[in-house]
Amino acid sequence: xxxxxxxxxxxxxxxxxxxxxRQGRREFLIKTGGVLAAxxxxxxxxxxxxxxxxxxxxxxxxxGSMAQIGVGCVAAAKLAVEMVxxxxxxxxLGGAKLNLILSDxxxxxxxxxxxxxxxxxxxxxxxxxxxxxSALTLIASEVAERAKVPLITGSSSDQLNKGRxxxxxxxxxxxQFARAQLQMAKLxxxxxxxxxxxxxTAFGTSxxxxxxxxxxxxxxxxxxxxxYSAGFTDASPLINKVKSSGANALFSVxxxxxLILIVRTIKQVGLNIAINGGSGGFVIPDxxxxxxxxxxxxxxxxxxxxxMDPNCEKVNAEYKKRTGEFLFEYAGGLVAQTFxxxxxxxxxxxxxxxxxxxxxxxxxxxxxxxxxxxxxKVKFGPDGKNVYGHPVGVQWQNGDLASxxxxxxxxxxxxxx
Amino acid sequence: xxxxxxxxxxxxxxxxGIYALVSIGVTLIFGVVKIVNFAQGEFVMIGMYISFFxxxxxGIDPLVSLxxxxxxxxxxxxxIQHFLxxxxxxxxxxxxxxxxxxxxxxxxxxxxxxxSANYRTVHTSYSDEAFHIGGLYIPVAKLIAFVVAMLLSxxxxxxxxxxxxxxxxRAAAQNRDVAxxxxxxxxxxxxVALGIALALAGAAGSxxxxxxxxxxxxxxxxxLMAFVAVVMGTLGNVIGALIASLxxxxxESLGIQYVGADSGLIVVFAMLLLTLAFxxxxxxxxxx
Numbered sequence: 001x002x003x004x005x006x007x008x009x010x011x012x013x014x015x016x017x018x019x020x021x022r023q024g025r026r027e028f029l030i031k032t033g034g035v036l037a038a039x040x041x042x043x044x045x046x047x048x049x050x051x052x053x054x055x056x057x058x059x060x061x062x063x064g065s066m067a068q069i070g071v072g073c074v075a076a077a078k079l080a081v082e083m084v085x086x087x088x089x090x091x092x093l094g095g096a097k098l099n100l101i102l103s104d105x106x107x108x109x110x111x112x113x114x115x116x117x118x119x120x121x122x123x124x125x126x127x128x129x130x131x132x133x134s135a136l137t138l139i140a141s142e143v144a145e146r147a148k149v150p151l152i153t154g155s156s157s158d159q160l161n162k163g164r165x166x167x168x169x170x171x172x173x174x175x176q177f178a179r180a181q182l183q184m185a186k187l188x189x190x191x192x193x194x195x196x197x198x199x200x201t202a203f204g205t206s207x208x209x210x211x212x213x214x215x216x217x218x219x220x221x222x223x224x225x226x227x228y229s230a231g232f233t234d235a236s237p238l239i240n241k242v243k244s245s246g247a248n249a250l251f252s253v254x255x256x257x258x259l260i261l262i263v264r265t266i267k268q269v270g271l272n273i274a275i276n277g278g279s280g281g282f283v284i285p286d287x288x289x290x291x292x293x294x295x296x297x298x299x300x301x302x303x304x305x306x307x308m309d310p311n312c313e314k315v316n317a318e319y320k321k322r323t324g325e326f327l328f329e330y331a332g333g334l335v336a337q338t339f340x341x342x343x344x345x346x347x348x349x350x351x352x353x354x355x356x357x358x359x360x361x362x363x364x365x366x367x368x369x370x371x372x373x374x375x376x377k378v379k380f381g382p383d384g385k386n387v388y389g390h391p392v393g394v395q396w397q398n399g400d401l402a403s404x405x406x407x408x409x410x411x412x413x414x415x416x417x
Numbered sequence: 418x419x420x421x422x423x424x425x426x427x428x429x430x431x432x433x434g435i436y437a438l439v440s441i442g443v444t445l446i447f448g449v450v451k452i453v454n455f456a457q458g459e460f461v462m463i464g465m466y467i468s469f470f471x472x473x474x475x476g477i478d479p480l481v482s483l484x485x486x487x488x489x490x491x492x493x494x495x496x497i498q499h500f501l502x503x504x505x506x507x508x509x510x511x512x513x514x515x516x517x518x519x520x521x522x523x524x525x526x527x528x529x530x531x532x533s534a535n536y537r538t539v540h541t542s543y544s545d546e547a548f549h550i551g552g553l554y555i556p557v558a559k560l561i562a563f564v565v566a567m568l569l570s571x572x573x574x575x576x577x578x579x580x581x582x583x584x585x586x587r588a589a590a591q592n593r594d595v596a597x598x599x600x601x602x603x604x605x606x607x608x609v610a611l612g613i614a615l616a617l618a619g620a621a622g623s624x625x626x627x628x629x630x631x632x633x634x635x636x637x638x639x640x641l642m643a644f645v646a647v648v649m650g651t652l653g654n655v656i657g658a659l660i661a662s663l664x665x666x667x668x669e670s671l672g673i674q675y676v677g678a679d680s681g682l683i684v685v686f687a688m689l690l691l692t693l694a695f696x697x698x699x700x701x702x703x704x705x
Contacts, residue, residue: 200679228678233435233629233638236428236556237673237681244421257536257630264628268547268556292540 051094054351057101057119059130059140064107069132075323076331080338092349105131112136116143125149126351127341132330141167150357154333161383166357168384170373171303171333172391178210180301180391181276182218184405185249187414188274193223195247200227204253223247235261239269249274263294285325288399295396297415304333305392305403307411312372339370374409420552425674426667433666434563438621439639440646440658442614448653449590449610452513456521458636460490460615464622465631472539479539479626486619494615495608528633536630544627562624569620570659649692650701657701
């Protein structure tokens, strides 16, 4: 706070020096002072006659390594709050407006802890949503649990459902993604023979082991299970192996650079194989920008997709108008989360976080913006997990992500190329 | 069976061509100036970014931008020799090691600052194409890279063995003092050697761009292979480095095929160990 003031004083005096030539200092101060005051107190109509706004905290990494995603999340969070407010706010609270309080967690676990703490102690919050990466959300959730403020998140770590009473996860859990991936392989062929290649550090090893454990139960045969070292110069020998394994589907647990090489090499070899790249960085607009046309036909899994129902498409259209890109998995999910919070506030008839938490725990929606989830239904179990939660299988088609699995969520047929 | 082996050998030879360009640069600098250039990989990275930006801004094909990246890096090499390396040439090796290592760190972090850690790819019409012969395939972009790499290596050999400047350079490499007595300015020779070595790194960068992503750490991937090739092919021996690079490419490829996708490098290093154990001077015999 102190720093801010200093900075603004410095900048105004610098500007004033430039301007004194044309305008009097007094005139300048009156003008800038007015603008500054408006900024500080909020240049909004007097709210005396309306109900007090309800504060919602939003924790996203808008700087650091995850900044690009975080900025998209903030745009979606603002859009969601506007939608709730334009529709009349929280009626049971006299039309109270939602007031979004943003905080940058800087893609850093330590900052996440202090920022969550600061956000909760500095503001009267009714609920929080965040933080994109599971590693960050786990920390924010710990802080929120202690402060008894409900936190709702799209992060997929199963740990978020263990021993927590104020944390709610309306979307698919990490453990469900592997199963969905295996089931998608069965769409490609009646007798799926899957080659699993994965980069040989923690991320690749744990994900691929999950796939291998579930495969027999799903009736999927794994014909190749091969670790590789990330950052290779040439994918051809690896693809050579995939080719000789006789697989008809390939699960690649890879970082972006390796995946690009793998996809290119498969095309050069002329190998006809369905590629599933999993979730995360694979299902954001940036992936297509980097990979281009080669991404066409690639499959993945997501906890949300923008074509699932007319409501999703409506939000997507608005988001696209503002940012130029389609509404990606995480950002779409948090719009739904905002409406879940609004629904809870409506039923609680109070901005008290404890009452909002209780209302969230009895949430049961199957229509409207709050039900924008695969399956179209949200109801929380005692562990804070959506009892209907499951991932949606997606495929890149014409530069867009289309939902193709499971049948109830599919909006386009799976292309078998 | 034979098809799999043949394909693995083809893949290895093609990538070996790129390793060769990098390692020839390292070995040339070592042979002539007697320093180890730890920053060679970063110049490959600079070559890639030059090609990337020319392709991205002006739509110039990465293979055409070779005629930009090579001269630019040649000049950079001459300047580095003249203003930096010349000052640390002396009986003590340490300052030279520190200098090139510092240069590597500086360039790497500069690239991180300017270009961020994102992967940049250039998509050309031939990026995903391949010639199919029987059950085998040869990717077009890699074949072009290989052919150009071999042509450049050949041109360098001809230059070193037939032109006066090349002969003078080899003379300065063999014995600096005697060369000076014969009227050769060694510093001039060193400048040319650095220039040529960096131009080759730039060429490697441009040739890689149609099928590999540019990112700040990309040089590290190639420089490791280059150092192994340089040692295996006898320090300072251009032909040795070339042959060792191709061998290593093939060894890596066969290793991935028959040992495991994360053990390609194990085969390469096993080869290096065997070479050092049985022929400690390297496969090339002596520096030439």
